[in-house]
Structures are given as structure tokens and as C-alpha cells.
Amino acid sequence: MFFYIALPLTLIIFFLSKRLYDFKPWAFLHPFLVSVVVLIALHLLLNLDFSQYQSGTLVLTKLLEPAxxxxxxxxxxxxxxxxxxxxxxxxxxxxxxxxxxxxxxxxxxxxxxxxxxxxxxxxxxxxxxxxxxxxxxxxxxxxxxxxxxxxxxxxxxxxxxxxxxxxxxxxxxxxxxxxxxxxxxxxxxxxxxxxxxxxxxxxxxxxxxxxxxxxxxxxxxxxxxxx
Structure with a gap:
């Protein structure tokens, strides 16, 4: 189940973090940093399966090189x-x-x-x-x-x-x-x-x-x- 929501969840968290950074452009509110912290917290609190997350967001990983x-x-x-x-x-x-x-x-x-x-x-x-x-x-x-x-x-x-x-x-x-x-x-x-x-x-x-x-x-x- 988590496999299917991993990608949209990551994108939602990132774009919300970006909106926050646009409003308050402080260094510790950098979208990348906030996204990582939130996702790590969710994994720890909800005991999510990282292998499913990794598979579900593989498309983002693959986009790193063309980026x-x-x-x-x-x-x-x-x-x-x-x-x-x-x-x-x-x-x-x-x-x-x-x-x-x-x-x-x-x-x-x-x-x-x-x-x-x-x-x-x-x-x-x-x-x-x-x-x-x-x-x-x-x-x-x-x-x-x-x-x-x-x-x-x-x-x-x-x-x-x-x-x-x-x-x-x-x-x-x-x-x-x-x-x-x-x-x-x-x-x-x-x-x-x-x-x-x-x-x-x-x-x-x-x-x-x-x-x-x-x-x-x-x-x-x-x-x-x-x-």
C-alpha cells in the first residue's frame, strides 16, 4: 500500500515545504531539508517500510541524472x-x-x-x-x-x-x-x-x-x- 502513496506523499511534502520557504526564506527551512526531516520522522513514527518507499519513488531517483x-x-x-x-x-x-x-x-x-x-x-x-x-x-x-x-x-x-x-x-x-x-x-x-x-x-x-x-x-x- 505504501508503495503507491510514496511518490505523491513526497511531492506534496516538498511543494508544501517550498511554499513555506517562499514565505519565510530562512536557511533551516530549505525545502530539501524540511522534506527530508519530515519524511524521516514519518518513517520512524509510523514504522513505514523504506524498501517500499524506495521503490515507489524510483522515478525521482532516475530523474536526478537528467536534472x-x-x-x-x-x-x-x-x-x-x-x-x-x-x-x-x-x-x-x-x-x-x-x-x-x-x-x-x-x-x-x-x-x-x-x-x-x-x-x-x-x-x-x-x-x-x-x-x-x-x-x-x-x-x-x-x-x-x-x-x-x-x-x-x-x-x-x-x-x-x-x-x-x-x-x-x-x-x-x-x-x-x-x-x-x-x-x-x-x-x-x-x-x-x-x-x-x-x-x-x-x-x-x-x-x-x-x-x-x-x-x-x-x-x-x-x-x-x-x-
């Missing part, structure tokens, strides 16, 4: 600007991936993380579909990776731009690259909400794509060479 591809639209609109700064973008994304790997495998172990946990967290800043595959190939905990990817996306989409402005990063292109490298699709989607942020969204779209490619290619390579 990421759709981010190429703002990318195309700002293609002339991106060509001028492609070298800077590639270097920034490469540095972001190297920093992520360094923190996961050299900093986290200092505070007690084991190799499996480090592998799970090494790809938290790239889009979910690729992050879980890379994590699995490294022997990480896929569910932990997925949770941290969502957390990174929510953090970037709610406070990322405000934080960047507070520390003096105000250049549109730099903001876009930073959001794309750290907060993938959720951060980029937040930029797309406002018409005046389309240029930032374009750079963010490219950064999330390049970071995903670099992560999928380089992190397993670094891991195999060092461990």
Missing part, C-alpha cells in the same frame, strides 16, 4: 565567458579535488577516522550519482557518502554565498566556481532561482561537472597509489 544534465543550459548561455577563464576553472576544480582527498585521507585520520570512513567522505562534494559509485569503488560506506553529499549541498545552498561574501569573495565567477566545487547540484540550483545569478550558476554548473570528472578519475588513482 544534473539540465544544468548545462546556463552553462551554454555563458559559454563566451567560460572560454576566457577555462584554465582558471580547471585549476580550481583540480585543487578542490586534491584538497578533498588530502582532508579525507590525511587530516581525518588524525582525529580518529578509519580508512573506510575517510573513503566515504572523500567524495562528499560531488553529485550523488557519481559520489556513491566512487565511494563504493574505494570500499566506503555508500549510505554515509550519500548523507554527506546531501549535507554538503544543503550547507552550500543555504549559507555558501553569504559565507563567501563575508570573507571577501564577491566576484561572480569565483563565487560560482566555489559553490559548484563544494555544493554540486543543490548549490547550483539555489543560484538558478534568481535571474541575476545566472552567470554564477553557469560557472557553478561547469565546476560541479569538472569536479565530478576529476574526482571519478583521480581519487581512485590516488587511493590505489597511496593505499
Amino acid at each position: 544534473v544534465v539540465a544544468l548545462a543550459i546556463p552553462l551554454f548561455m555563458a559559454l563566451h565567458l567560460i572560454r576566457q577563464k577555462l584554465g582558471i576553472i580547471l585549476l580550481s576544480c583540480l585543487l578542490a579535488v586534491c584538497i578533498s582527498f588530502t582532508i579525507a585521507f590525511f587530516i581525518l585520520p588524525i582525529i580518529g577516522a578509519d580508512l573506510q570512513t575517510s573513503a566515504s567522505l572523500s567524495v562528499q562534494s560531488i553529485t550523488t550519482a557519481i559520489a556513491v559509485e566512487v565511494s563504493h569503488s574505494l570500499g566506503g560506506i555508500v549510505s554515509l557518502t550519500a548523507a554527506m553529499v546531501v549535507f554538503a549541498g544543503l550547507l552550500g545552498s543555504t549559507v555558501g554565498k553569504v559565507f563567501l561574501h563575508k570573507v571577501g569573495v564577491k566576484d561572480k565567477h569565483a563565487v560560482g566556481i566555489a559553490i559548484g566545487c563544494a555544493s554540486h547540484a543543490l548549490g547550483t540550483a539555489k543560484l538558478l532561482e534568481a535571474e541575476e545569478h545566472q552567470e554564477e550558476a553557469a560557472f557553478s554548473s561547469l565546476a560541479l561537472i569538472v569536479c565530478a570528472i576529476f574526482s571519478a578519475l583521480l581519487i581512485p588513482l590516488f587511493y590505489s597509489l597511496l593505499f
Whole structure:
């Protein structure tokens, strides 16, 4: 029975959360965050079958990949600007991936993380579909990776731009690259909400794509060479 109501229930909760966020655009009322919290609460309180929920909402999961591809639209609109700064973008994304790997495998172990946990967290800043595959190939905990990817996306989409402005990063292109490298699709989607942020969204779209490619290619390579 729950299989049939899982999809409409999820959509209803999300759109109600979006209406609430439109009325009160506070960071902790982000539609994605509120939807996740409400759905988790319903599962726990009503003892719902997660496997039925997962099957019932499979269509939403399948739409994740074309949704990421759709981010190429703002990318195309700002293609002339991106060509001028492609070298800077590639270097920034490469540095972001190297920093992520360094923190996961050299900093986290200092505070007690084991190799499996480090592998799970090494790809938290790239889009979910690729992050879980890379994590699995490294022997990480896929569910932990997925949770941290969502957390990174929510953090970037709610406070990322405000934080960047507070520390003096105000250049549109730099903001876009930073959001794309750290907060993938959720951060980029937040930029797309406002018409005046389309240029930032374009750079963010490219950064999330390049970071995903670099992560999928380089992190397993670094891991195999060092461990």
C-alpha cells in the first residue's frame, strides 16, 4: 500500500515545504531539508517500510541524472565567458579535488577516522550519482557518502554565498566556481532561482561537472597509489 502513496506523499511534502520557504526564506527551512526531516520522522513514527518507499519513488531517483544534465543550459548561455577563464576553472576544480582527498585521507585520520570512513567522505562534494559509485569503488560506506553529499549541498545552498561574501569573495565567477566545487547540484540550483545569478550558476554548473570528472578519475588513482 505504501508503495503507491510514496511518490505523491513526497511531492506534496516538498511543494508544501517550498511554499513555506517562499514565505519565510530562512536557511533551516530549505525545502530539501524540511522534506527530508519530515519524511524521516514519518518513517520512524509510523514504522513505514523504506524498501517500499524506495521503490515507489524510483522515478525521482532516475530523474536526478537528467536534472544534473539540465544544468548545462546556463552553462551554454555563458559559454563566451567560460572560454576566457577555462584554465582558471580547471585549476580550481583540480585543487578542490586534491584538497578533498588530502582532508579525507590525511587530516581525518588524525582525529580518529578509519580508512573506510575517510573513503566515504572523500567524495562528499560531488553529485550523488557519481559520489556513491566512487565511494563504493574505494570500499566506503555508500549510505554515509550519500548523507554527506546531501549535507554538503544543503550547507552550500543555504549559507555558501553569504559565507563567501563575508570573507571577501564577491566576484561572480569565483563565487560560482566555489559553490559548484563544494555544493554540486543543490548549490547550483539555489543560484538558478534568481535571474541575476545566472552567470554564477553557469560557472557553478561547469565546476560541479569538472569536479565530478576529476574526482571519478583521480581519487581512485590516488587511493590505489597511496593505499
